[in-house]
Amino acid sequence: MTAEFPHGRPAPYACDPDHTRGRLVAEPESPTRSCFQRDRDRIVHSGAFRKLKYKTQVFVYHEGDYYRTRLTHSLEVAQIARSISRTLGLNEDLAEAVALAHDLGHTPFGHAGEDALNACMAPYGGFAHNDQTLRILTMLERRYADFDGLNLTWEALEGVVKHNGPLLPLPPGERLPTTLESFQRVWDLELHTNPGIEAQVAALADDIAYNNHDIDDGLRAGLFTVDEVAELPLVGPVVRQVCDRYPGLERSRLIHETIRRMINDMVTDLLAETRRRLDRHRPGSAAELRALPEAMVSFSPDMLEAQKPLRAFLRKRMYRHYRVNREMSKCKRVVTALFELFMAEPNTLPTQWQQEIAAGGGDTDLVVRARHVADYIAGMTDRYALAEYGRLFDMDAKT
Structure with missing residues (x-):
């Protein structure tokens, strides 16, 4: 048994970098990194990833440095x-x-x-962040001499999309x-099947991260109290467990101890249910795992039910x-005003x-321009976005 694989070897249904379906633009393999390691590294070094530092999770960046951003959230999801x-x-x-x-x-x-x-985009095909992620990964990142996007492996793109x-x-x-729709005509991501198991893990790691860390941020922002979340079925038993073991524990430690134990409870439940399904x-x-009629990575029915009151x-x-x-009302007005002006x-x-x-x-085609x-945007x-809004709509601002 090794530290890397507690069961002694990779699972047979894990995605194997030695049997990847490759990249849309063929490239020589790295002598020091697997293809999936290169995918991860390209994402970390991308401009879009750096920008997540100042993109809202729940609270706009100027409300405080301690709250989660899209970047810290993504790192937490990746760790889980x-x-x-x-x-x-x-x-x-x-x-x-x-996850990243x-x-x-x-x-x-x-x-x-x-x-x-x-x-704003409703007349022009709409906008969805998942689709925009694919645009970034396949078109908008322009760093490499041989291709647009990051030229990730099929498995990575499939995992992000599905x-x-x-x-x-x-x-x-x-x-x-x-x-x-356009990319699918170029490279079939098998949209009718489940994603690989690693992508399934990333999806539920996302749920674990935001459920728990939004409690942390909400408590810190004073939107609710520990006593109020302690009434919830998923949170209450953990709060009581911590309070019983550490009477009089200061509030900040009580919150952190509760959150870390809840994360552990959810991970433990997910592992048990996933193993049952496997x-x-x-x-x-x-390939066999993708073709199964249900996802293999899941919470138990009890955990799924317990999450509903929390959400x-x-x-x-x-x-x-x-x-x-x-805050979000103001932010919507900023985005709408910018879009209307640029159009x-x-x-x-x-x-x-x-x-x-x-x-x-796009000079004549409004869909292209939009x-x-x-x-x-x-x-x-x-x-x-706030600075651009100021430059364009504040008569005293420097452009």
């Missing part, structure tokens, strides 16, 4: 995904790559910014997002708290973006 993958004998590097990339397509100001941009499950068949009247289906390869509480007391609503007056865009719009026919404007950090 690696830990789970190691225990299950999976490919940690691929799980980490998917899963939020790259988010706009400034979190879901409020996405909602505003999607409303980390929440199969995308086909579509409900009647719906169609695939714009970028994915034992029941016994997939012999990554309802956070939705009411945090995501829809009037203080958060006020009406594309000559106010930076020169590079004007040139790209012209090269793509997509470029959406790319520009979606790539902004919170503080850049």
Whole structure:
């Protein structure tokens, strides 16, 4: 038995870098890193990843330095995904790559910014952060001499696109997002199947991270109290356990001790349920696992039920708290105003973006122009969007 694989060897259904389906643009392999390690490294070194430092998770960046951002959230998801993958004998590097990339397509100001941009883009094909992530990974990152995007492996792209499950068949009247629909014609990501198990791990690591860390941030922001979250079925037993063992523990330590134990409880539950499913289906390869009728990585029915009151509480007391609503209302107006101005007056865009719009026919094609404007806005950090808004709408601001 090794430290890397507690069961002694990689699981047969793990994605094997030696049997990758490769990259869209063929490249020589690295003598020192596996293909999935290179995927992870390219994501970490990308401009889109660095921008996550100043993109909203729940609180806009200027509300405090301690709150989670998209960057710290992504790092926390990656840590949880690696830990789970190691225990299950999976490919940690691929799980980490998917976890680090899963939020790259988010706009400034979190879901409020996405909602505003999607409303603006409704006549032009809409906007979704998952589809924007694919645009970044395959088109918008322009760092390499031989290709646009990061030229990630098939397994990494498939994992990012399908980390929440199969995308086909579509409900009647719906169609695939714009970028994915086009990319699917070039490289089939098998959208009718489940993703690889590493992507499934990354998806639920995301749930574990935001459920627990949003409690931490909400408590620190004073949106609710420890006594209030202690009424929830998932949180209450842990709070009582900590209080019984450490009477009179100071509030900050009580919060941290509760959060870390909740993360452990959720990971332990996920591992037990995932092992039950794997034992029941016994997939012999990554391809067999993708073809199964259900995901292999899951929480138990009891844990899924216990999470519902927690999510309802956070939705009411945090995501829809009037203080958060006020900030998000302002943020939506910023995104909408920027979009409308750039569409009406594309000559106010930076020169590079004007040139790209012209090269793509956007001088006359409003759909092309809108997509470029959406790319520009979606790539902004919170503080850049606010600064750009000031430069364009404050008569006293320097341009």
